[in-house]
Amino acid sequence: MTSPIITLTDVSKTFKGKTGPIRAVDRVSLEIEAGEVFGVIGHSGAGKSTLVRLINALESVDPGSGGLTVAGHQVPGLGERDLRALRSQIGMIFQGFNLLSAKTVAVNVGYPLKLAGWSQAARAARVSELLEFTGIADKADSYPSQLSGGQKQRVGIARALAARPSILLADEATSALDPETTRDVLDLLVRANRELGVTIVLITHVMSVVQYLCGRTAVMEEGRVVESGRTYDVFSRPKAAVTRKFVQTALHDRPTPATIKRLRARHPGRLAIVTVASDGGLALGALEAAAIVYGSLTEVEGRPFGSITLELTGDDDVTSAALGRLRSAGLEVVDLGTAADPLGGAL
């Protein structure tokens, strides 16, 4: 981490709506460091797409609403010519790929270079380099309609990287792709980040995407950033309800009330949800008679993450002592009580 390449200070964007002004981005402050992969997660309509479009000035911030600095440029107030110069330093990929259907893959990839005035020969050399990097060298003369979704996004990425940008904006770049292709495309973005050093700002509504490659994440809801920080911290200790829901969609690690009802029918003992958010994992040595009855674990940023629901059997004293040991080991525990004497734990 070095210095911020993108700084938003109290930035707002308001659109005229049919029933009055709509504040798509509401007093957002963020700092994105050069070289990082920064995720912005939120449901559709949360304002994330507008937020990225402020960064490359496809949308302009509300007059007087705050500061926006991108790659050393104060964006508000830049003229059309300067904006175009700035945009050419920022690559962008889209959910719908937005390739030129009447042009071949090679022409699509070389298009930003053509705009920047590169010679034919320099363009050709750079295009073949990019097609090699993105793994579609054999598709140079194909038209976009002849490609699969994953290949189209590779073209999109090659095009976005063509002019050696310092920033790459990815707007729901994998939302139109199947899970396997999504993984391939995300791996390509990781490579672009590691090998080319390009800063990536990635917009998504899918938790597993940020979990896979974002070092830091901001969660957006109704135009506001409700929390942000290290991806691991944001999701292992979610503060906002919306964040907790995103964790749920990716993990299904916490039993729903209906699931608890079914669990109780099979497991009359004391149920407890233990959140695993430490490198030590869940040490079962602290427990005597415990059964794992529900849960899910995964990794975020290479660290264990998720929660397990346990059934502890034995006297109250024994099970309480076991829960106490888990708590003192730094684990977050939600005690659901027994089937005979249930406790309503916060889910």
Add this chain to the structure above:
Amino acid sequence: MSVLQANGWDPAIHNGKLLLAAQQSLQMVLLTLLIGGGLGLVLGLTLFATRKGGLYANRAVFAGLNILVNTIRPIPFIIFIMAVKGLAVALTGTFIGVKGAIPPMVIACSMATSRIVEQSLVAADPGVIEAGRAMGASRIHVLLRILVPESLAPLVLGYAYLFIGVLDLSVMAGAIGAGGLGNFAIVDGFNRYNDVVLWVAVAIFIAAVQVVQLVGNLLARRFLRR
């Protein structure tokens, strides 16, 4: 030829008249398509670009052009020719003959073309506008170098369709003295109860439209890379 002659085609009269009429029709249609199609392209691009949310969104310009097009288009062409008689005289010195027919035809053609161009561009994927702008392309570049090539297939089909419309205009112009194949069909065919002359003209219209549409389809398929 002998079948035609047996049914009232007199080569001594009709061959020459047909040739002249065909020449006049060709002149009217090509000049109108060239000038009117060109003006209509500019007008259509302006309509598209100035509409709400467009690259050059401008309410006043859009509303003005929109009203202009909507005012002229509903006027039946045969009436329109008479209505702009003064303009035709001012521009070409006459309001009769091929020359006099060109100004009203060009105006009518450019109005129709503008809508066809506007529709073709509206149908283009708005994502390419965004991609172009994100790559640092200027607005005029996005409009002319990205959107027009992306919309080439519907544009070509639109112009092929327009050909039929312009042919129609030329016949109406012919009815009030511009000559051409329509005039030939009416004066030498219909008015003189000479069905052969009438049907020869009809056959030429059909053949011309078929050829233009065929070429349009072939080109559109080439341009449409979907």
